Amino acid sequence: MGVADAATLWQVAYRRILDAAACAIERRGRFLIVLAGGSTPRAIYRMLRAADTDWSHWQVYFGDERCLPADNAERNSRMATDAWLNHVPIPQHEVHTIPAELGASMAALAYAETLRGVGDFDLVLLGLGEDGHTASLFPDRDWGVAASAPDALAVFDAPKPPPQRVSLSAARLSRARVVLFLVDGESKRDVVARWRMGADIPARAIRPETGVDVLTESILFPAGVI
């Protein structure tokens, strides 16, 4: 879906998140959301501080994390915590951060354990890098597409710093009722065009049964679906 500008994108994303939460809480009594990192979702997370919802039913997971000390400003969890999670009463034990400070291998194993027995996600938020990466699934790597792939992958030599990361696999990210990509900024124009033309970028590996929603400024995404 293309919207006029970044502010509208934030507003539409905010509404989609709260609608998904209301629907999940009404039907299943809980809301399992996976957060995107990077800079794109920050404004949306800030808006969520004031949301009218029953936070006690939210369960928060992360799509990827950067292997840095737990309080490092570049951590995805730190961004989400500062912008949003520290300001709402989601039970602390329902915020499932990736322990990336342990290093990629140990953290991926630990997070796979955290996800053991967790069902399909209600909503997965994802970003898109200029090179087509999403979460920490980068071009020309193993994206964990096969159903047998582990839920969490250790990533080394990422082309975007830091080199060590942990990412949910494409297979696990695809186990979701709704997947919403948040894409803004002129710098994403080329990759969005390549995606629409069928390029085999990591974002294409996310294939939930219901397909993905791509929310972006209309200058990048004038019409149609990916």
Ligand SMILES: O=C1O[C@H](COP(=O)(O)O)[C@@H](O)[C@H](O)[C@H]1O
């Ligand atoms: O490194 C990352 O990049 C992507 C895209 O980030 P953005 O700043 O362009 O929005 C992000 O989705 C991912 O979570 C993050 O680790």
